[in-house]
Amino acid sequence: MAEQKPVSGRQSDSQPDSRAKILAAAKDEFAQHGQAGARVDRIARQAGVNKAMLYYHFQSKDNLYRETVGEIIAGNLGKISKEVSQKSDLDELLNSLARKYAEFLGQDQMMRKMLLQELANPHPHVFDLMAETIVKSGLPNFVMTAIEAEMKSGLLRTVDLKHAVASFMAMNIGYILMSPIVDRVLRVTDKEQFHNERTEAVVDLFLNGVKKK
Amino acid sequence: MAEQKPVSGRQSDSQPDSRAKILAAAKDEFAQHGQAGARVDRIARQAGVNKAMLYYHFQSKDNLYRETVGEIIAGNLGKISKEVSQKSDLDELLNSLARKYAEFLGQDQMMRKMLLQELANPHPHVFDLMAETIVKSGLPNFVMTAIEAEMKSGLLRTVDLKHAVASFMAMNIGYILMSPIVDRVLRVTDKEQFHNERTEAVVDLFLNGVKKK
Amino acid sequence: MAEQKPVSGRQSDSQPDSRAKILAAAKDEFAQHGQAGARVDRIARQAGVNKAMLYYHFQSKDNLYRETVGEIIAGNLGKISKEVSQKSDLDELLNSLARKYAEFLGQDQMMRKMLLQELANPHPHVFDLMAETIVKSGLPNFVMTAIEAEMKSGLLRTVDLKHAVASFMAMNIGYILMSPIVDRVLRVTDKEQFHNERTEAVVDLFLNGVKKK
Amino acid sequence: MAEQKPVSGRQSDSQPDSRAKILAAAKDEFAQHGQAGARVDRIARQAGVNKAMLYYHFQSKDNLYRETVGEIIAGNLGKISKEVSQKSDLDELLNSLARKYAEFLGQDQMMRKMLLQELANPHPHVFDLMAETIVKSGLPNFVMTAIEAEMKSGLLRTVDLKHAVASFMAMNIGYILMSPIVDRVLRVTDKEQFHNERTEAVVDLFLNGVKKK
DNA sequence: GATGAATGAGCCTTCATTCAT
DNA sequence: CATGAATGAAGGCTCATTCAT
Numbered sequence: 061m062a063e064q065k066p067v068s069g070r071q072s073d074s075q076p077d078s079r080a081k082i083l084a085a086a087k088d089e090f091a092q093h094g095q096a097g098a099r100v101d102r103i104a105r106q107a108g109v110n111k112a113m114l115y116y117h118f119q120s121k122d123n124l125y126r127e128t129v130g131e132i133i134a135g136n137l138g139k140i141s142k143e144v145s146q147k148s149d150l151d152e153l154l155n156s157l158a159r160k161y162a163e164f165l166g167q168d169q170m171m172r173k174m175l176l177q178e179l180a181n182p183h184p185h186v187f188d189l190m191a192e193t194i195v196k197s198g199l200p201n202f203v204m205t206a207i208e209a210e211m212k213s214g215l216l217r218t219v220d221l222k223h224a225v226a227s228f229m230a231m232n233i234g235y236i237l238m239s240p241i242v243d244r245v246l247r248v249t250d251k252e253q254f255h256n257e258r259t260e261a262v263v264d265l266f267l268n269g270v271k272k273k
Numbered sequence: 274m275a276e277q278k279p280v281s282g283r284q285s286d287s288q289p290d291s292r293a294k295i296l297a298a299a300k301d302e303f304a305q306h307g308q309a310g311a312r313v314d315r316i317a318r319q320a321g322v323n324k325a326m327l328y329y330h331f332q333s334k335d336n337l338y339r340e341t342v343g344e345i346i347a348g349n350l351g352k353i354s355k356e357v358s359q360k361s362d363l364d365e366l367l368n369s370l371a372r373k374y375a376e377f378l379g380q381d382q383m384m385r386k387m388l389l390q391e392l393a394n395p396h397p398h399v400f401d402l403m404a405e406t407i408v409k410s411g412l413p414n415f416v417m418t419a420i421e422a423e424m425k426s427g428l429l430r431t432v433d434l435k436h437a438v439a440s441f442m443a444m445n446i447g448y449i450l451m452s453p454i455v456d457r458v459l460r461v462t463d464k465e466q467f468h469n470e471r472t473e474a475v476v477d478l479f480l481n482g483v484k485k486k
Numbered sequence: 487m488a489e490q491k492p493v494s495g496r497q498s499d500s501q502p503d504s505r506a507k508i509l510a511a512a513k514d515e516f517a518q519h520g521q522a523g524a525r526v527d528r529i530a531r532q533a534g535v536n537k538a539m540l541y542y543h544f545q546s547k548d549n550l551y552r553e554t555v556g557e558i559i560a561g562n563l564g565k566i567s568k569e570v571s572q573k574s575d576l577d578e579l580l581n582s583l584a585r586k587y588a589e590f591l592g593q594d595q596m597m598r599k600m601l602l603q604e605l606a607n608p609h610p611h612v613f614d615l616m617a618e619t620i621v622k623s624g625l626p627n628f629v630m631t632a633i634e635a636e637m638k639s640g641l642l643r644t645v646d647l648k649h650a651v652a653s654f655m656a657m658n659i660g661y662i663l664m665s666p667i668v669d670r671v672l673r674v675t676d677k678e679q680f681h682n683e684r685t686e687a688v689v690d691l692f693l694n695g696v697k698k699k
Numbered sequence: 700m701a702e703q704k705p706v707s708g709r710q711s712d713s714q715p716d717s718r719a720k721i722l723a724a725a726k727d728e729f730a731q732h733g734q735a736g737a738r739v740d741r742i743a744r745q746a747g748v749n750k751a752m753l754y755y756h757f758q759s760k761d762n763l764y765r766e767t768v769g770e771i772i773a774g775n776l777g778k779i780s781k782e783v784s785q786k787s788d789l790d791e792l793l794n795s796l797a798r799k800y801a802e803f804l805g806q807d808q809m810m811r812k813m814l815l816q817e818l819a820n821p822h823p824h825v826f827d828l829m830a831e832t833i834v835k836s837g838l839p840n841f842v843m844t845a846i847e848a849e850m851k852s853g854l855l856r857t858v859d860l861k862h863a864v865a866s867f868m869a870m871n872i873g874y875i876l877m878s879p880i881v882d883r884v885l886r887v888t889d890k891e892q893f894h895n896e897r898t899e900a901v902v903d904l905f906l907n908g909v910k911k912k
Numbered sequence: 913g914a915t916g917a918a919t920g921a922g923c924c925t926t927c928a929t930t931c932a933t
Numbered sequence: 934c935a936t937g938a939a940t941g942a943a944g945g946c947t948c949a950t951t952c953a954t
Contacts, residue, residue: 690858
């Protein structure tokens with residue numbers, strides 16, 4: 061009992077306060093094991109706090125999950141819209157967007173895993189939050205508007221706007237979600253390179269797909 | 274892994290169900306709750322058998338999961354390749370393929386959910402099985418070959434074959450996986466109609482994307 | 487693992503089956519500690535079964551409590567009515583009844599404690615059961631009828647029947663419930679003797695109290 | 700027991716409440732849930748103070764319980780004796796006493812519940828306090844003396860004094876403790892009226908029971 | 913006096929798994 | 934093949950209590 065834990069004995073002020081530490085640990089645990097597979101003990105241990113502390117700050121495992129996902133989504137999704145929304149050229153816009161998607165989902169496996177899990181077993185609350193955040197970011201609308209404009213000015217073929225945007229999202233995000241299996245099936249040897257080329261390939265296919273001949 | 278199970282080669286004839294009933298129940302349970310969230314009790318109860326029976330046929334929850342996924346994949350994926358592989362025209366081939374994907378993943382939520390779960394938390398064994406099955410089906414290769422042929426004959430632009438196929442899969446499968454959120458973000462009101470139009474829209478975009486002007 | 491526990495290794499047939507053993511252990515535990523203070527671990531250990539077994543037979547601590555109380559009440563209360571209901575003489579009836587009450591509550595501290603606890607923190611379900619069982623036993627009515635008869639025949643004063651019966655119950659049962667403190671306050675030195683005299687003293691006071699002068 | 704608590708002799712004046720508020724909250728909580736079922740958090744919250752404050756004033760849950768019970772008993776029991784001890788007539792004395800009992804236990808469910816709980820699971824310390832307080836109040840002795848006097852003067856039959864007093868207490872206090880179930884079994888419809896009549900009915904039965912014919 | 917944050921121990925409950933029959 | 938009963942090992946959550954400020 062009372063084995064000296066190396067670091068802090070009731071930390072004075074340094075650490076980013078235990079609430080944040082729990083959240084960080086929860087992010088890892090939930091991403092790795094899913095909501096059902098996650099273990100409260102592991103989260104607490106990895107956060108370096110007592111298990112009861114976790115229930116002091118969050119009230120249940122379920123609530124911790126929701127707060128964790130909320131944090132992740134709000135944190136990451138916000139970044140995209142800002143940087144993208146100032147492009148005027150469609151080509152540039154799509155490129156910028158595709159790169160952001162890759163960055164957003166590729167850099168941090170957590171985000172990708174949580175997205176997959178929510179798609180598999182949606183939590184209404186979490187789902188609402190995700191959808192709302194994306195819509196608020198203005199991105200889908202922004203892209204649709206840009207395409208529509210060029211369509212009206214006669215540069216593009218007449219295509220269904222929603223299907224077009226859905227396809228663009230799927231080629232980017234959908235691919236990333238599926239990449240482990242797609243890459244394998246297609247015998248992609250140098251994954252890194254393939255992922256780097258991807259942005260360009262997608263935008264190229266898409267633009268040619270919608271442009272007039 | 275893959276230890277030779279001594280006994281039954283899918284037992285002879287007496288109680289033809291039991292094993293099958295368990296598998297069916299397991300399919301539902303795993304799809305709804307994921308591997309970690311699934312409960313052996315529920316599977317047994319829903320299958321109408323004793324829990325011990327389940328352990329008699331399958332040896333552990335983990336093994337039951339693997340067999341369940343295997344069954345699903347083998348069962349569903351096999352169907353696609355047969356019907357598709359006899360198309361000669363690229364247009365026809367892609368249409369046929371797109372329709373199969375939709376059918377394959379859309380009709381039965383189970384398949385979609387299991388795929389998402391495996392993508393989120395891959396089991397090497399399951400993953401191997403899926404990839405192997407897809408490759409064996411010959412489909413990706415078949416498509417790549419068909420595109421390559423038309424590319425050589427000068428009908429299509431020069432594009433990276435793997436990226437093209439990846440995009441096609443993503444527009445179809447990736448979209449389906451993400452559809453709950455994509456549909457919502459794009460304010461798709463009549464989902465059924467949208468999904469029905471999808472095949473055509475995808476093939477249209479893709480073909481225009483690769484064709485020469 | 488698998489430390490040899492002295493007694494039975496999955497008992498064959500002897501013990502009165504674990505359900506009954508749990509119930510017996512629960513009776514002791516709940517009586518000694520109350521519902522809140524009772525510990526499931528202790529009950530299981532004292533019953534010589536695994537904790538999970540307890541949840542297999544009963545579904546929760548709360549339910550175990552209810553079943554335990556039900557068992558006790560049904561078991562004990564039933565005995566009284568049978569033996570009492572055949573007395574014709576009022577004197578004899580009251581004596582017989584008083585003796586049964588003492589026996590019922592005195593012999594088994596469990597019953598007394600559970601009654602006190604239910605009086606302090608009633609569970610609707612348990613309360614219903616107790617009341618119903620008592621009423622069904624026919625005793626209160628039986629006594630009231632007997633008193634009423636003698637009242638009409640002019641042997642007794644005119645008194646309120648319900649108050650009379652309430653007083654009789656209180657002098658018997660109420661005293662037993664309160665005895666630890668009453669005995670102490672009254673400086674009763676030989677408790678056993680006092681309790682033995684009690685029946686007679688109560689019937690004497692009661693009969694004189696209702697008789698005509 | 701009764702370790703000298705170093706600090707406050709019921710602190711001077713500054714925050715006169717805090718301690719009192721905790722005691723009030725504790726009274727409710729303990730009465731409603733019993734000692735084991737009571738929750739320190741709830742007491743603190745309902746008292747509007749921090750949990751640590753509670754430990755500052757009282758040193759443990761157990762001690763808080765003891766102080767709470769002590770407070771209640773001392774507070775309530777004291778009142779009875781004063782007002783009763785000046786009656787000279789036995790009839791008047793018993794009536795006055797019966798009314799006090801009803802008031803003492805009936806008005807405030809807390810007292811009734813705590814008494815029941817202590818009877819079910821006695822705490823030596825609390826029990827001592829209760830008994831001592833009652834004895835000190837002089838009441839039992841007072842009643843015994845009054846009865847004895849009338850007995851000697853030939854007005855009453857010769858009965859055992861202790862049994863007589865025990866019966867009187869039981870008819871009053873014992874009835875109140877058991878009233879929820881007694882009333883129900885006897886099909887008492889207007890409880891309030893019944894309780895109001897009770898005093899008279901009890902004294903009447905008792906006096907007739909002890910008087911000479 | 914007063915507080916928010918922290919903790920160890922324990923509590924009720926559940927789960928995958930096994931055994932005797 | 935089939936079952937009811939049994940179990941060890943957690944798993945999530947709570948509780949009385951304490952510490953730094």
